[in-house]
């Protein structure tokens with residue numbers, strides 16, 4: 001009888017694990033992948049997507065075409081019975097299905113960390129999905145349109161102020177890319193814009209070596225960005241953001257990038273989780289008999305540091321290869337191998353042709369770092385054809401694009417409704 005392997009989560013980890021199982025596994029394994037979206041999102045390139053230098057279609061991978069030979073269900077895990085080895089999944093229309101499995105691989109990733117800040121959920125924008133990235137890019141361009149049109153000085157100032165909460169990679173890269181986009185595309189308005197980064201810790205980019213983080217801080221400050229450390233966003237209301245150091249910022253745009261916590265579904269289905277909501281896996285990526293976990297949702301020991309692996313794409317993709325090989329080894333009755341990966345470093349883009357990186361301890365800055373960033377991420381995209389196409393397109397054409405605010409995308413029925421209103425009046 002064929003072995004049924006169920007992968008839960010169609011992100012970087014889940015997709016890579018499924019592809020590995022399909023390419024290395026025997027013909028009699030049956031791979032099913034369940035994910036609420038029909039596509040995987042390559043999150044490291046969302047800042048460039050927001051700024052329009054990377055096309056949205058280049059950062060998403062349709063799961064069904066990337067996984068010929070697998071069964072892909074667009075649904076979410078809603079219950080897990082590890083004794084009976086049955087997962088319950090629920091589709092967007094509420095349809096519930098039970099899936100029997102022999103091995104289940106949990107790769108449900110993480111969600112934005114929510115803190116008890118009044119007005120946060122009502123007014124802020126997150127930054128983890130391609131939809132959020134597109135919305136944010138549009139929102140910034142729309143704010144520029146409004147500022148250029150209004151005769152009211154306070155409205156103009158508020159529209160041109162952009163606040164980012166969280167000074168990790170996501171917040172820094174999103175701010176730097178958007179500030180750079182406005183500088184390139186709206187030079188006359190750019191000099192009136194105000195960009196504020198608020199970080200609770202006493203320095204930005206805690207994951208990066210201090211000298212590189214302070215280089216980024218200096219570069220941003222030289223571009224006019226206000227980097228506020230040691231302060232928190234306390235409330236967001238009526239176009240005002242209040243900080244814990246007493247500052248009040250007038251703005252319509254607050255971007256919430258304070259990091260993530262593991263997907264709450266793990267707790268909901270009754271798995272034991274740590275304080276970050278992650279399920280503990282051993283060095284073989286095994287949680288218990290028949291259950292495996294990896295990526296942002298799992299606490300996997302990092303043999304090199306002694307602590308858990310950081311929630312990065314770098315670990316997710318390598319753990320995916322290891323988990324697939326271990327699941328196959330287990331099925332064939334062979335020895336499992338531990339997960340080992342020494343962090344190769346970090347790369348961050350700070351706008352077009354600007355970046356910072358540390359590769360195996362060697363610091364790289366400016367244009368070279370940006371090139372490393374693009375080539376590295378190009379080489380990590382899933383699917384060979386996509387990798388080649390995207391890398392060539394980036395290197396040839398990313399400077400010439402002029403982003404336009406397509407605000408109507410968020411209300412596509414408005415033109416029809418307007419037409420109907422006018423014609424009914426007539």
Ligand SMILES: Cc1cc2nc3c(=O)[nH]c(=O)nc-3n(C[C@H](O)[C@H](O)[C@H](O)COP(=O)(O)OP(=O)(O)OC[C@H]3O[C@@H](n4cnc5c(N)ncnc54)[C@H](O)[C@@H]3O)c2cc1C
Pocket residue numbers: 008009010011012013014034035036037039040041042043044045046047075076077078107108109110127128169170263265294295296297311312313314315316347
């Ligand atoms: C803006 C941004 C920039 C980043 N930049 C970098 C970078 O430069 N370098 C780096 O190494 N890392 C970076 N990261 C982190 C990196 O993207 C993640 O570590 C990586 O995507 C983790 O992969 P994953 O598969 O575990 O999770 P994800 O890619 O988040 O995938 C999780 C999947 O599980 C699905 N899912 C959730 N709940 C359920 C459910 N109930 N049932 C079924 N499926 C479910 C989700 O829809 C999703 O498809 C960045 C992250 C962000 C947000």
